[in-house]
Structures are given as structure tokens and as C-alpha cells.
Amino acid sequence: MKKGLVWALVISMLLSLALFAGCSKTPAGDDTKGSTDAAVAAIKARGVLKVGVKEDVPGFGLVDTATGKYAGLEIEIAKLIAKDIFGDETKVQFTAVTAATRGPLLDNGDIDMVIATFTIKPDRLETYNFTTPYYTDAVAMLVKKDSGITQLTDLAGKQIGVAMSATSKAAITEAAAAVGVTLTDANFSEFATYPEIKAALDSKRVDVFSVDGSILTGYVDDTTVILDARFSPQEYGIATKKQNTELATYVDNLVKGWLSDGTIDRLITDLNVVPPYEG
Amino acid sequence: MTGNGPFAWWRWQRLFSDFSLILGGFGRTLLVAALALLLALVLGTILGLFSASHSKILHAITRIYVEIFQNTPLVIQIFFYYNALPYAGVVLSSFMIGILGVGVYHGAYVAEVIRAGIGSIPGGQMEAARSQGFTNFQAMVYIILPQTIKIILPPLTNLAVNLIKNTSILAIIAGGDLMYHANSWASNGTLSYGPAYVVAGVLYFILCFPLAVWARRYENKLKNREFVTAETVELISEVIEC
Numbered sequence: 408m409k410k411g412l413v414w415a416l417v418i419s420m421l422l423s424l425a426l427f428a429g430c431s432k433t434p435a436g437d438d439t440k441g442s443t444d445a446a447v448a449a450i451k452a453r454g455v456l457k458v459g460v461k462e463d464v465p466g467f468g469l470v471d472t473a474t475g476k477y478a479g480l481e482i483e484i485a486k487l488i489a490k491d492i493f494g495d496e497t498k499v500q501f502t503a504v505t506a507a508t509r510g511p512l513l514d515n516g517d518i519d520m521v522i523a524t525f526t527i528k529p530d531r532l533e534t535y536n537f538t539t540p541y542y543t544d545a546v547a548m549l550v551k552k553d554s555g556i557t558q559l560t561d562l563a564g565k566q567i568g569v570a571m572s573a574t575s576k577a578a579i580t581e582a583a584a585a586v587g588v589t590l591t592d593a594n595f596s597e598f599a600t601y602p603e604i605k606a607a608l609d610s611k612r613v614d615v616f617s618v619d620g621s622i623l624t625g626y627v628d629d630t631t632v633i634l635d636a637r638f639s640p641q642e643y644g645i646a647t648k649k650q651n652t653e654l655a656t657y658v659d660n661l662v663k664g665w666l667s668d669g670t671i672d673r674l675i676t677d678l679n680v681v682p683p684y685e686g
Numbered sequence: 687m688t689g690n691g692p693f694a695w696w697r698w699q700r701l702f703s704d705f706s707l708i709l710g711g712f713g714r715t716l717l718v719a720a721l722a723l724l725l726a727l728v729l730g731t732i733l734g735l736f737s738a739s740h741s742k743i744l745h746a747i748t749r750i751y752v753e754i755f756q757n758t759p760l761v762i763q764i765f766f767y768y769n770a771l772p773y774a775g776v777v778l779s780s781f782m783i784g785i786l787g788v789g790v791y792h793g794a795y796v797a798e799v800i801r802a803g804i805g806s807i808p809g810g811q812m813e814a815a816r817s818q819g820f821t822n823f824q825a826m827v828y829i830i831l832p833q834t835i836k837i838i839l840p841p842l843t844n845l846a847v848n849l850i851k852n853t854s855i856l857a858i859i860a861g862g863d864l865m866y867h868a869n870s871w872a873s874n875g876t877l878s879y880g881p882a883y884v885v886a887g888v889l890y891f892i893l894c895f896p897l898a899v900w901a902r903r904y905e906n907k908l909k910n911r912e913f914v915t916a917e918t919v920e921l922i923s924e925v926i927e928c
Binding site: 506507510511514530531533534535568571572576596597598599603606607609610611612649650 | 692
């Protein structure tokens with residue numbers, strides 16, 4: 408009887424090991440791909456560019472619930488890339504991503520790139536390629552008007568709701584420490600989506616809803632207010648698979664071009680997006 | 687293994703250097719599961735006895751309880767405790783919600799198992815006990831329940847396995863359990879979600895697998911005994927399919 412149990416364990420371990428090996432080897436095989444043209448040619452051959460975008464961030468990536476259409480700065484950038492590849496800006500297929508799904512979707516090849524308020528961080532560069540930032544945001548805080556919180560020094564002992572995979576946790580801890588307020592892990596609650604944080608703020612589970620300022624603007628209502636304090640610049644870049652350096656170079660050159668010829672500035676103005684943060 | 691795939695070796699090393707976080711979550715999961723199981727057993731036994739009684743009111747209470755908790759998703763129940771109760775002035779910690787939410791939900795299933803278990807004991811047993819001067823309650827405690835325990839242990843163990851897995855629901859309300867910490871670790875730093883979820887899965891497996899194996903063995907042993915028919919055991923297994 409005991410033997411059977413041991414074997415079951417051994418077999419399941421081996422199976423899972425085989426699984427990991429398979430998973431880690433497949434992407435490595437991509438290394439040998441040719442030039443920039445090859446990476447783009449692969450997308451061209453497929454006939455459509457697949458982009459992961461946000462569906463709940465006004466000004467950046469937002470789905471109009473009536474028409475089902477995406478709109479925002481990041482949507483326009485994706486269309487520009489499609490136009491550059493195919494000469495047709497409609498040949499782009501959007502996939503809604505969250506902070507928790509954008510990485511896996513990129514890794515398993517479901518999408519070619521992520522343009523979804525994805526902050527460039529040194530740690531993240533070990534896992535994905537990022538382009539030159541196309542927008543700079545900053546972490547901000549949304550609070551209930553009647554909470555009495557007006558600045559960073561009021562945060563002592565408060566609960567702060569942040570998004571998983573967002574950089575705001577580290578950013579707030581650092582900014583608070585600079586004004587003498589110590590925050591620990593116990594002060595933070597992480598949620599998978601923004602509406603969940605807003606629900607937690609409304610039910611007073613958390614005192615502060617803190618994510619990037621651009622995202623917060625979509626959640627202001629009669630009872631809440633965004634504090635003036637802005638900290639920790641968040642530079643948004645287009646993320647591509649680490650192994651696919653050709654695609655990364657190609658997209659990076661596009662973004663650099665649009666930054667220098669004023670295309671992106673024009674989009675920001677046209678779409679009424681809050682001007683980039685200049686700390 | 688040195689590449690940048692989601693399962694690259696260096697990601698595992700990062701995870702193991704932060705392993706105390708995961709272990710902390712594992713401990714929280716264990717504690718919540720143990721206390722929720724206790725609550726589910728107590729609630730389920732009381733309600734199961736209610737439905738075996740002759741009182742229409744007690745029957746009704748049990749039916750309403752069981753139908754409400756079995757026919758709404760656990761995730762909605764948890765969300766309700768977390769985000770709706772505060773409006774009524776009741777603010778429970780995530781930890782308490784874990785115990786109450788998961789315990790109350792599974793209590794409904796335990797009640798059904800106990801009801802079916804009592805129902806599987808031939809009616810003649812009760813009549814015989816009553817004829818010997820036992821009260822209804824005494825007959826239940828000394829004659830009927832001891833016989834049901836053997837029959838309901840396998841399905842109860844399967845329920846315990848489900849309960850352990852369902853504590854992962856706490857992740858959505860920042861409950862600090864194993865799933866929450868795996869999520870949190872996976873979405874910070876180098877975004878190494880691969881090892882985080884595999885390790886979380888393995889840890890849940892280590893908790894659940896021995897229980898499931900034990901339940902299956904015990905069930906097979908029971909099937910070979912004469913006094914409980916295989917049909918009874920299968921009947922109860924069907925009742926708790928969830």
C-alpha cells in the first residue's frame with residue numbers, strides 16, 4: 408500500500424518536472440531567429456498584430472461598453488504600429504489584460520506586445536523587453552473626502568489598497584519613509600483589479616486607493632478626491648517577449664520616432680490625456 | 687535553465703530566498719482551513735440532526751440554509767462579507783471571513799452528508815432502541831450516530847479536501863493566505879509567476895492528496911464489509927458532489 412503512494416508521488420513530481428523543462432526550453436529556441444525583418448515578417452504572415460491593452464483605464468485603454476470599441480492613447484499607439492507593419496491601422500487585435508495576466512499572455516505567445524500602463528522597472532527588464540517610455544505617470548492617492556487624509560504624513564496606521572503587479576506599494580513605502588512615516592506589509596492590501604480596490608475603499612476596508620494617477624482619474628466620484636501629492640515617476644513602455652529582441656528593437660525605434668516628431672504629444676493633446684508627470 | 691522563460695532556474699532561486707513569505711501564507715491557509723473545518727462540522731452536525739428530527743420548523747431551517755449556501759457561489763458570499771457587511775456596521779477581518787465564510791459554506795455540505803448518513807441506517811434500529819427504553823435523543827447518540835460515522839467519514843474527508851482548496855478564495859480579499867502570497871510574489875519584482883504558482887499548487891497538493899487517498903482506501907474497505915452496502919456509500923458520495 409505504501410509503495411503505491413510513493414510511486415504516485417514520484418510520478419507526479421516527474422511529470423511536473425517534464426512540464427517545466429518543456430516550458431523553459433520552448434522560448435529559448437526562438438533565440439536563433441533572424442533580423443528585425445524576421446520578427447516583423449512573422450506578424451505580417453499572420454495578418455494581424457495582437458496587442459494586450461487595458462480595458463478599464465480612461466485615456467489609455469478603455470472599452471466603450473455600448474460599442475465594444477477600445478479607445479485611448481495606448482490604443483492609438485497600437486494602431487500606429489499596425490499601420491507601420493501592414494499599412495493598415497485596422498489590422499490589430501486587442502486583448503484586454505490585467506496586471507496579473509499580461510505577463511503570462513506575452514510569454515505564451517497569445518499576444519505580441521503589451522501596451523497597458525506597464526511601468527518600466529529594473530527587475531522587470533530581466534523578464535521582458537521594454538521600449539523607450541512613451542508616457543510618464545506618477546503614483547497618486549484617492550481617498551474618501553471624509554477620511555481626513557490630506558497628505559503623506561496622514562498615512563500612519565492606515566490601510567492602503569494597491570493593485571497586484573503595480574509598483575505603488577514600494578513607491579508609497581519609500582515616499583512615506585521620507586516624511587517619517589513607517590509603512591509595513593501589514594498596511595497594504597493587494598487586489599487583482601481596480602474595481603475591487605474601489606469597492607474596498609467604499610466599504611472602508613482600505614483608507615487609500617493608490618495606483619498610477621492616470622488610472623485613478625477613472626475612479627473619482629462625489630465622495631472621493633485625488634490628493635495633490637504625486638511621487639515616484641512611472642514610465643510606461645511597450646513590453647515584448649525577452650527573447651524576441653528583434654521585435655523589441657523595431658518597436659523601440661518606432662516609439663523613438665513618434666516621440667521626436669511630436670506624434671505622441673499630439674495624441675496626448677487630442678485625447679485630453681493628463682500631460683506627462685514632470686517631477 | 688539559464689534563459690528567461692517563466693520557469694527559468696534563477697526565478698526558482700529568487701522564490702526560495704523569499705520562501706518565508708510563502709510559508710507564512712501556508713500557515714495562514716492551514717489555520718483558516720482547520721478552524722473553518724471545525725465550524726463546518728459543528729454547524730453541519732447540528733443541521734444534519736435537525737433534518738433527521740420530526741420538527742417541520744427545524745426541517746425548514748435546514749433546507750433554507752442548505753439551499754442558500756449550496757446554490758450561490760462561494761466567491762459572492764465572500765465578497766458579500768467583505769464589501770457589503772461593513773455598510774451594516776459589521777467589519778470582519780479577512781481572517782474571520784475566511785473561517786466564517788468557508789466554514790458556513792461547507793457546513794451546508796456537511797449537513798447533507800450527515801442527513802444522508804442517518805438516512806442510511808435502517809429504520810428498525812431506531813424502533814429497536816425505542817423499544818428498549820431509549821429516548822429519541824439517546825437512540826440517536828448511542829445507536830444511530832456511531833453507525834453513521836463509519837459511512838460518512840470518506841465523504842467528509844473529501845469535503846475537507848474541498849474546504850482546504852476553497853480557502854484560496856481569500857486571495858481575492860487580500861486574506862494573506864497561500865494563494866494571496868503566491869499572487870503577490872508573482873506580481874512583484876521580476877514578475878516570476880511560474881515558480882510561485884507551481885509551488886503554491888504543490889503545497890495545496892501536499893495537504894490534500896494524503897486526505898483524498900485515505901478517504902478512497904477507507905471507502906474501499908467499507909465496500910467489502912457486509913453491513914454497509916456499496917450502494918449506500920455511492921449514494922452518499924453522490925449527495926456531496928459539489
